[in-house]
Amino acid sequence: MTTKVERRIKIKYRVRNKISGTAERPRMSVFRSNKQIYVQIINDMTGTTLVSASSLGMEACPKKEQAAKVGAVAAKKALEAGITTVVFDRNGYLYHGRVKEVADAARNGGLKF
Numbered sequence: 001m002t003t004k005v006e007r008r009i010k011i012k013y014r015v016r017n018k019i020s021g022t023a024e025r026p027r028m029s030v031f032r033s034n035k036q037i038y039v040q041i042i043n044d045m046t047g048t049t050l051v052s053a054s055s056l057g058m059e060a061c062p063k064k065e066q067a068a069k070v071g072a073v074a075a076k077k078a079l080e081a082g083i084t085t086v087v088f089d090r091n092g093y094l095y096h097g098r099v100k101e102v103a104d105a106a107r108n109g110g111l112k113f
Contacts, residue, residue: 012092019087020044028074028086028106030099035059037067037098039074039106041086051077064101071102075109085112
């Protein structure tokens with residue numbers, strides 16, 4: 001019997017075998033902990049993080065609002081860095097709730113998936 005974390009890691013590796021970030025289309029990776037949510041835009045060819053955003057310091061509002069704000073901030077920083085299209089990496093999480101909020105806010109911020 002596998003735990004919830006082991007199941008997510010299996011899904012993560014299955015998804016990561018199919019997608020990777022390039023210089024033209026970097027990978028937008030989402031990590032969600034119990035209290036925070038983090039977004040990184042990564043060029044996998046060089047192994048560098050181009051843009052990052054997190055919900056640290058936003059504890060006053062609900063988690064879904066935090067996720068939407070993080071997605072908007074990530075999109076704004078990406079556009080400033082000259083990134084317009086990304087590959088979305090949900091990192092093994094279901095495309096639901098906070099992960100969906102991040103993606104929708106990033107799309108509304110101007111990123112293309």
